Amino acid sequence: MGRAQARQAQNKGSGPARGGNKPKKKGIRRFFTWKKLLAYFIAVIALGMGAFYALYLSVDVPKGNSAAKLQSNVYKSSDGKTIARIGEVNREEVPLAKVPEVVRRAVVAAENKNFYTDPGVDLKGTARGIFNTVIGRGKQGGSTITQQYVKNYYLDQSQTVTRKVKELIISLKVQDEKSKDEILEGYLNTSYYGRGAYGIQAAARAYYNKDVDKLSLEEGAYLAALLQAPSQYDFGPASTEAGKTNAKKRWNYVLDKMVEQDWLDGGKRQGMQFKEPGKPKAAAGLKGQNGYLIEAAKKEIIRDLMREGDGRSAKDAEQIFAAGGWTVTLSIDSKKQAALEKAVKDKLLEDLDPKTREVDKHVQAGAVSVDPKTGKIVALYGGADFATHQISNATRADYQPASTFKPLILASALENDSKTQDGQPINSSTIYDGTTRRPVQGSTIPYAPPNEDEHSYGPVTVQKAMNDSINSVFAQMVVDVGMGKVKKTAVDLGMKSDFDETPAMALGSMGASPMEMAGVYATLDNHGKKVTPSVVKSATLRGQDFKLPGAIGDRVVERNTADGLTSVMTGVVDDGTASVVSNPAYQVAGKTGTSDDNKSAWFAGYTPGLVTTVAMFGEGQGGTQVTIQGTGGGGRVNGGKYPAQIWAAYTSSVYGDGDDETKFDIETDSGFTSVQGPAPTASGTPSAPASPSPSSTPSKSTQSPSSTPSRSASDKPSNKPTNKPTNRPTPPIPTGPTVPTGGSTDGTRPNGGRETQIPPQ
Incomplete structure (x- = not known):
């Protein structure tokens, strides 16, 4: 027998002698047997439970009442002068017994239908919320009424993992210390309902001008619907049709959930009609243009709060701002603001006679003026007076x-x-x-x-x-x-x-809104780099700077494209529908617009250093859109009439305030x-075309009189200035x-x- 055969025989014989043991696993595999994996899992669970128990013992239920910390918001002009101080706390606590039972049930049905039987926390929803926060998705998972009460009363609206863990632990402790009725009472008295109203009593006054104990089920269901998104579901004058539709859907949802819980008879539910709330009252200090300016700044801060990395909801962002402590400095230039208001008064309002002309009663004007280099709004006209017309014509987008x-x-x-x-x-x-x-x-x-x-x-x-x-x-x-x-x-x-x-x-x-179109045209004026108009110059929250996003963004169209449009739109001023804005001191590019049935008229135009959009709207009873034809005793109102005249008066009065350029810096090869x-x-x-000019300097068209289109006096005035600078290529x-x-x-x-x-x- 050879050596190899002998070794094989020896190996075969050694198996039984050693009891038939399998070869041992080597390397990292020896750590991943099924028994060890199970042990690891149990150990992780045990460690997690131990850590959570340690946290449970270390986290105390805080004393405080976040509502007691509410402060006013201060608004200042760009030169530091205080415009207004808004935000006295609109809150009044009421005992749960004063809230009608049907209203209480509407809130529970809307926010947490299992409130009376749950343990006070939604572990699955909270875990989902923590996970989403960690990975940056931002949307918070579901939470119970108890958790929302804890957030409102003991914590804040931040969206951090630490805050969410605290919310969970404090909610468990509050669930042990308080009854369900006490928790519900606290929730109803600390929740934010919009219109500056904290608590259901303040909400009842703000929306229906009555005390909470006088609310009907239909009214209570609407207040319950508001809790999800107060500003989006408000039936105020600035609300959109989409917002109103969504609010009614949410109202129906609340009532349907009450039927599911056997808290409302299905037959009675079918006969219920939605009751619109009353219009909000303008706060003191919001008269004239101040209200429009402050509302624009408020919306911008709330938008920026939502855009922050923690991805907070619209409701949380609105509540953070409503809680106060903000000092907001606006970018408005006082001289330009006064000039814009004067231009609207001189060129439009003084031409109106609402006592004798029905159409003049329906005329609304809005305007936004932006510095294209900074993106900051230097002047804004939202309407005749915020106290009497709270829809901002500068930001409305329904025309x-x-x-x-x-x-x-x-x-x-x-x-x-x-x-x-x-x-x-x-x-x-x-x-x-x-x-x-x-x-x-x-x-x-x-x-x-x-x-x-x-x-x-x-x-x-x-x-x-x-x-x-x-x-x-x-x-x-x-x-x-x-x-x-x-x-x-x-x-x-x-x-x-x-x-x-x-x-x-x-x-x-x-x-589209005048602010929206001002941003579009400012982007063209800025050679294709995105301009998002901003009315906030700076903001602080309780003394700490709030980081604002840049108003100037990345390039969204090529400079060749943007400058090409500027070149073309100088033609609208030189030889088209906007000749009234022509000025020998500076170049202008722009476009007029008149909508279907003459319900709106526009002029969006710019110089090298200032972009302004002016619009007129016909607004009838209930916010319906009506024609503005016949305004001022004339005929059709075109963009080349009142809007362009306002634009021209405003721009000429403020031109030269800074280092204003007279000509556009155009670089384009797109056929211009x-x-x-x-x-x-x-x-x-x-x-056949004429021989090209050897000069690269753009020249103005030299059309013969016979080839020049005729125009009416109202749109192409005979006193048009001549010899103005232009580099619009023909x-x-x-x-x-x-x-x-x-x-x-x-x-x-x-x-x-x-x-x-x-x-x-």
């Missing part, structure tokens, strides 16, 4: 911005290198068919908008279409670029995203050249494919220079 949206379509075309249906690059020189009611091509949604007064232009350049705001051109352009791309560009520039992608968006059929080209022929085929008319024509091609407009309306959809 159409109309043709002020059209430049955003061209911006998207430049940004995306878009082409027409026949493959031509889109820029200021591109030829489009300006025939009224021309059906758009390339869209699955039929659309054929009329031009102003049904005027047909035939083949026109994009520059001409922008100057005269030709609907049919931009309706086709939005399809050529792609509605999704146009929307993306608009949102990138600063518009909200809650609008549909249809050809009608070309005419500004969505809602200094070549003077001929007008297109009636057939739509342009004649685009060439390129050769290209024949463009279908229709209607008049003589370049005249029967009501010349007036803004286009959005046709009924």
Whole structure:
């Protein structure tokens, strides 16, 4: 037998002799047997329980009452002067017995239907909240009424892991020390209901002007609904239709939960009608423009609190601010603010006679003026008086911005290198068919908008279409670029995203606020770097600086695109619907807008150092939108009339306060050249372009009088200043494919220079 065979025989024989043991695991595997894993798990659970028990013993229920720490909020102007001191504590404790049982049950049904049987904490929801906080998701998990009471009364609204753990432990202790009725009473008296009201008694007075014991179930259910999102569900004058709809849904939810708990008869539930609360009263110190300024600052701080890394909810952010202790310094320039108010008074309000003209009663004006280099709002006009009209016309977004949206379509075309249906690059020189009611091509949604007064232009350049705001051109352009791309560009520039992608968006059929549009145009003025208008210069909370986000963001469109739009929009002022704002001292770029049925009129314009958007709205009874046609005894109110006149009066009065530049610093190669080209022929085929100018310096168009569109006196005043500086390039008319024509091609407009309306959809 060989040695190898002998060893094999020996090894085989050694197995039984050693009892048949398996080879031992080596390395890290020896630590991961099933028995050891189970032991580890039990050890971790034991350690966790031990740590939690140690924490339970170490954390005491604090004394304090957070409501007792409530302070006023102080608002100051940019020069440090106190504008207002707002926020006297609106709170009155009431015993639980004074709260009707049906109202108590409405609150429990809305917030914690198992309140009377739960252990006081929601371990699953709290664990989820801690996990979300750790990973930065921000949304807090579910919590019981007991936990919310502890947060309101003993702790604060911060969203840290430490605070959440304390909340859990204190809730367990409070559950042992207090009865359910005591906890519910404390919760009802410390919760924030909006309108500065802490506690259900203050809420009953703020919303229904009655004591809590007089509340009906329908009213109590609404107060219970408010607890989830007070500002979003408020039926105040500044609330949106979406907010009102969501509030009613929440109100219905509360009542349905009461039926589920057998606290409300289903038949009685079916017959209940929602009762709208009364309008909020303006606090002292909020009269005139102060109220609009302070409300804008308040919303901005709450927004910034929500944006912080801990991701707190809107309710928590609002409650933190309402608790007071803030000193907020506004960015408003007192001289510019006074000039804006004077411009509105001189150019609009003095022209109104509400006693003899019904339409004049419905006129509302709003304006926002922004420094594009800092993003700070230097002047804001929200309405005649906050004490009598608490909807801020500067920030409301329920009216159409109309043709002020059209430049955003061209911006998207430049940004995306878009082409027409026949493959031509889109820029200021591109030829489009300006025939009224021309059906758009390339869209699955039929659309054929009329031009102003049904005027047909035939083949026109994009520059001409922008100057005269030709609907049919931009309706086709939005399809050529792609509605999704146009929307993306608009949102990138600063518009909200809650609008549909249809050809009608070309005419500004969505809602937008003057502040929103001021941000969009400021971004263009700032060469494509995002500007988010901010009215807060600085803020402190109980002496500690509150970090504000930057008002100037990253580049959202190329400089080539932004400057190209500035170049084109100087044409709207030089040769288009906004000639009234022309000034020999400085260049102006801008766009007018007039919405469907003349319910709003706009002018959004800018100089190299100041962006201002002015809008007029027709507001009837109950906030309904009505026409402003006939305002001041005239006819149609176009963006080139009152809005542009206010803009011109304001801008000219404040120009020169600082180191204001007179000319735009334009850098663009998007088809904006200094070549003077001929007008297109009636057939739509342009004649040969003139030789390009060797100079790179942009030159002003030298159209002959016969080719200059006629305009009415109200929109193109005869005393227009001359010899003003300009560097708006005059685009060439390129050769290209024949463009279908229709209607008049003589370049005249029967009501010349007036803004286009959005046709009924």
